[in-house]
Amino acid sequence: MVFDLKACARSNILALQPYRCARDDYKDDGNTTLLDANENAHGPSLSKVDDLASKGSESQLFRFDSLNRYPDPHQIELKQLLCHLRQSPSSPNPLTPANLFVGVGSDEAIDALIRCFCVPGVDRILICPPTYGMYTVASQINDVEVVKIPLDIEGDIPTFDIRPGVILEKLRNDSKIKLVYICSPGNPTGKLIPPSQIRQLLEFQWNGVVVLDEAYIDFAGEGKSLAHWVNDHPNLVVMQTLSKAFGMAGIRLGFAFAPTNIIRLLNNLKAPYNISSITSALAIQAVSKPGLEVMAVHRNLILEQRTRIVQELVRLQRIGKLRGGFDANFLLVEILNGPKDSGGVPDNISARRVYKELAETKGIVVRYRGDELGCEGCLRITVGTEDETTKLIKKLDEVFKEI
Ligand SMILES: Cc1ncc(COP(=O)(O)O)c(C=O)c1O
Structure with a gap:
């Protein structure tokens, strides 16, 4: 079929x-009187609309005085x-x-x-x-x-x-x-x-x-x-x-x-x-072109930190393998129930504990994914800024010493 x-x-x-x-047929070209959509011709109810410097400036990102349309x-x-x-x-x-x-x-x-x-x-x-x-x-x-x-x-x-x-x-x-x-x-x-x-x-x-x-x-x-x-x-x-x-x-x-x-x-x-x-x-x-340039800069920073996390996390004794791929802005990381040199294995109890400790005592929220198929003992960690990565590695190390 x-x-x-x-x-x-x-x-x-x-x-x-x-x-x-009617706007399917006629666009607002700035000179048209729009009496088709029951809008409010007086403008938006924003007391600070002038402070937002909205009136007609070409360099404006957005004309707030057009919000009534x-x-x-x-x-x-x-x-x-x-x-x-x-x-x-x-x-x-x-x-x-x-x-x-x-x-x-x-x-x-x-x-x-x-x-x-x-x-x-x-x-x-x-x-x-x-x-x-x-x-x-x-x-x-x-x-x-x-x-x-x-x-x-x-x-x-x-x-x-x-x-x-x-x-x-x-x-x-x-x-x-x-x-x-x-x-x-x-x-x-x-x-x-x-x-x-x-x-x-x-x-x-x-x-x-x-x-x-x-x-x-x-x-x-x-x-x-x-x-x-x-x-x-x-x-x-x-x-x-x-x-x-x-x-x-x-x-x-x-x-x-x-x-x-x-x-x-x-x-x-x-x-x-x-x-x-x-x-x-x-x-x-x-x-648009300037936005795409900013996106590329930020994306490259994220990719740099992704590489850094991969290199630094695997040195920690309670981190197992990085499961999955390296194609997104997060990593799927195994948490072990003991040091890897002593045969620790990925384990949901440990992963949940690390997840909770990170959030409640270290101020870092990651995502527990251990109950998902093929993700036993895993946390999903989003790649942040350089400072956030530094904090993540440090705090994870602390948690592993404490639990
Ligand atoms: C795979 C996937 N698709 C779609 C979405 C939703 O994206 P949006 O913010 O555009 O709704 C997410 C958000 O986390 C996602 O992970």
């Missing part, structure tokens, strides 16, 4: 008449910049704004895809644990069952690769699976999935969609994103976010690249003004 959007998406979504507003429902300028960011010079089918959905974090895209493709109580999604928790949360909210095909967790140091053969076998036997969520680089694994494995999934003929979550892709090295593949594969969606390498988690901006017919459905079902004007103005700054 080949992918057929009309037979795969929910029939009520295919038939959906999207909310339309609804934001652009289409976000074309932002989408164009995002296409430019992920365009591949070798790709014969360039990305265009029609390949993009923008949402309130990529969490909105995760949920929108489920609502688009999965009939509640009938259809299913497939995930590969250990993986990001929101795929399951969004499924549960939508009354959609989750099928689990774990990553490869065999061996002393798991590869945390996907197992395309097992996934495809499952898809062959379960026609109710509509979406396969693959996280690359994985959370909590920090492991980039080889493109050849993703290609294996895309070459399989089935009536469902492969969703590749690339939230951490900018930590994996130049040119690793597969976003430019979406115009070559009718059933590929690639999600990304400004929350990680771009350091903009607070504005809530995520996006999904996909073939234009899938994007049309996602845009039809979203709330018309889901992206606030402030968010889009800041997002545009972040993905």
Whole structure:
């Protein structure tokens, strides 16, 4: 069976008449009198709006005096910049704004895809644990069952690769699976999935969609994103976010690249003004040339500290192996129940204890991941600044002496 959007998406979504507003037809060019959307022409209720120096200055990041107006429902300028960011010079089918959905974090895209493709109580999604928790949360909210095909967790140091053969076998036997969520680089694994494995999934003929979550892709090295593949594969969606390498988690901006017919459905079902004007103005700054330069500097600092943590942590006697990959801004670290020279092994009781001590007595919060598949005795540690790394190593050493 080949992918057929009309037979795969929910029939009520295919038939959906999207909310339309006059701004779909007419843009605010600064000279137009806008009496279409029941806005307040007097401006925003901000007493300090002048202090914010908002009135018409070209150098302003954002005009606060325009907050009385609804934001652009289409976000074309932002989408164009995002296409430019992920365009591949070798790709014969360039990305265009029609390949993009923008949402309130990529969490909105995760949920929108489920609502688009999965009939509640009938259809299913497939995930590969250990993986990001929101795929399951969004499924549960939508009354959609989750099928689990774990990553490869065999061996002393798991590869945390996907197992395309097992996934495809499952898809062959379960026609109710509509979406396969693959996280690359994985959370909590920090492991980039080889493109050849993703290609294996895309070459399989089935009536469902492969969703590749690339939230951490900018930590994996130049040119690793597969976003430019979406115009070559009718059933590929690639999600990304400004929350990680771009350091903009607070504005809530995520996006999904996909073939234009899938994007049309996602845009039809979203709330018309889901992206606030402030968010889009800041997002545009972040993905314009000066913002990209700042991102590259910060990312390189994080990568330096990642290397440093790898080198310094393994010297500690109660730290075991670094599991998973080095493709994200965090590391998955084994905590041992005794010194490694005396045969200490990864252990959840020790990991929980270190997690608690770090937070309660040392002022450092990391993430306990020991209960996740293939993560026995593991903490997930985000890579911070140089000072934060210095503090982390020192405090971890102290905790190990105290417990
Ligand atoms: C793998 C993965 N995908 C998506 C997200 C959500 O990102 P956003 O902040 O864009 O909603 C996260 C956040 O931690 C994540 O780890």
